[in-house]
Amino acid sequence: MDELDGNPSESQSPAADPEDPQKCPPVVTDIGALNCSSLNVESFIEQSIAIIMEDVVKKATDVTEKVCEWRSPEQLKELLDLELTDGGESESKILQHCRDAIRYSIKTSNHTTYLLNQTVKSCYHDNIVCVVSIRYTYEVAPVFTLIEDAVLRKMMEMIGWEEGGDGIFNAGGSMSNMYAVNLARYHHYPHIKELGLSAAPRLVIFTSRECHYSISKAAALLGVGTKNVYVVPSDNRGKMISSALEEQIKTAKSEGAVPFMVNATAGTTVLGAFDPIEEIADICEKYNLWLHVDACWGGAALMSQKHKHLLKGIHRANSVAWNPHKMLMACLQCSAFLVRDKTHLLQRCHSAQASYLFQQDKFYDVSYDTGDKSVQCSRKPDAFKFWLMWKALGTRELEQRVDRALAMARYLAQEVEKREGFRLLMDPEYANVCFWYIPPSLRNLSDGPEFWKKLHTVAPVIKERMMKKGSMMVGYQPHGDKANFFRMIIISPQVSKQDMDFVLDEIHNLGKDL
Numbered sequence: 001m002d003e004l005d006g007n008p009s010e011s012q013s014p015a016a017d018p019e020d021p022q023k024c025p026p027v028v029t030d031i032g033a034l035n036c037s038s039l040n041v042e043s044f045i046e047q048s049i050a051i052i053m054e055d056v057v058k059k060a061t062d063v064t065e066k067v068c069e070w071r072s073p074e075q076l077k078e079l080l081d082l083e084l085t086d087g088g089e090s091e092s093k094i095l096q097h098c099r100d101a102i103r104y105s106i107k108t109s110n111h112t113t114y115l116l117n118q119t120v121k122s123c124y125h126d127n128i129v130c131v132v133s134i135r136y137t138y139e140v141a142p143v144f145t146l147i148e149d150a151v152l153r154k155m156m157e158m159i160g161w162e163e164g165g166d167g168i169f170n171a172g173g174s175m176s177n178m179y180a181v182n183l184a185r186y187h188h189y190p191h192i193k194e195l196g197l198s199a200a201p202r203l204v205i206f207t208s209r210e211c212h213y214s215i216s217k218a219a220a221l222l223g224v225g226t227k228n229v230y231v232v233p234s235d236n237r238g239k240m241i242s243s244a245l246e247e248q249i250k251t252a253k254s255e256g257a258v259p260f261m262v263n264a265t266a267g268t269t270v271l272g273a274f275d276p277i278e279e280i281a282d283i284c285e286k287y288n289l290w291l292h293v294d295a296c297w298g299g300a301a302l303m304s305q306k307h308k309h310l311l312k313g314i315h316r317a318n319s320v321a322w323n324p325h326k327m328l329m330a331c332l333q334c335s336a337f338l339v340r341d342k343t344h345l346l347q348r349c350h351s352a353q354a355s356y357l358f359q360q361d362k363f364y365d366v367s368y369d370t371g372d373k374s375v376q377c378s379r380k381p382d383a384f385k386f387w388l389m390w391k392a393l394g395t396r397e398l399e400q401r402v403d404r405a406l407a408m409a410r411y412l413a414q415e416v417e418k419r420e421g422f423r424l425l426m427d428p429e430y431a432n433v434c435f436w437y438i439p440p441s442l443r444n445l446s447d448g449p450e451f452w453k454k455l456h457t458v459a460p461v462i463k464e465r466m467m468k469k470g471s472m473m474v475g476y477q478p479h480g481d482k483a484n485f486f487r488m489i490i491i492s493p494q495v496s497k498q499d500m501d502f503v504l505d506e507i508h509n510l511g512k513d514l
Contacts, residue, residue, distance in 0.1 A: 044091055068104075073145075074365075082146060088396075104142060106142075144383065149370075151390070152166075152336065155167070155338060163342065165338060165341060165342060167338035169336050173321050175375075176323075176336070179321075180263070185224070187318075202258065207229060239276060245280065262280060262283070264277050267297035270434070272429055274310045277316070293317040296322060297323070322336050328398055335382070401493050405431045408497075411497060421440065425479075433488040434487050436455060439514040453483075456483035475489075488503070
């Protein structure tokens, strides 16, 4: 069997090198967030369902069951094994984590009569099966509050914030970037929270032309204005040009505007480019600007010793957005917003101090009531998905997942370069592989306007054909002045060399008559 083909029953060879496409380790079956050779997928799912049926569903009508098994934060830390380690854990341990999460969570499913705290509702049998606790105070979500804290601390460690920081899981990377804009503005002009935009000068954000569209959306939503998002030129690799950033800062200041934030992107959506964070950080320090790094896509490289250099300087950022539901493949949605500040800036910015939730005279440490840091009140316990996956896999296998994806991206790029009729847009820096397919009818044309005009029509037709055939899905798009090209994103740890070959073969078969 080829080493790039998955076999869940095989154990990883010590000599396996996920950086070498020819020596990638065997891949294990992936179900949901759990992708670990120590777990038998069918057995795990069956036992998980049995736990839910017994501990959640069957006890739902038993009012003799306690509403909660109360433990203080410090006591619960001792009972829960929160630590995230290098190695993955056994199936029995993962199942025990599930039992513990249910046992020490508030029983929202069973006490329809006696659960009268705020607007907590039961989950009836005719709803979708769920084991979810709402999150705004420790008392209603003790387990998930501590798990979120543990995961955020580990992610901060990966970023390089040795002294820690703050953070919150929220509803997607776009929301994380919105948090960044709001927090950066509050940091510079805290009076805006009470006095509104009328008390603010014209504020300006800087970001590259390759950035995610959520930066402009955040500017529109928060009243900064899309015209006050200054777009900094990128080089031909898609990286922000730091000298152009400084020039734009000077220009904005000369216009009487007030620069307050720079958004650097670590892993752009289209090209997978990484802005030069170290250089940008120098400029931000020089002009006293908040540096936010949108690492929603590229943050996974921090898990890899071989690839974390792509985010060199990220430890200097004031805030970071990172989506484990992307390359690390935690179940959607799973997005973290992390802040280097340790002065409770996040809470001061968003706090409304609702007295019916955040009483200061509670019988436990109210610093664990994290809900006032959030724009939302109730939130899903998204950190639990990432924590349980990390427990099952361990840091080493998460690192291997990243290394393998980038190795497969390089393999695909190498094959594109070898094959007649295929052309790379550029060598990939990350897991984004962008290329054109040139059908035989166009291969003798020179690279002039007629050629590019005709080539622009090729990818949409092939995409339509593959969708109607149902053989695969590959995205395409134009970019700047470049004609439509295919954009392959390599994420799944199950993809093999043969899969990459199939994609190129299928594109050729679908488009060779064009």
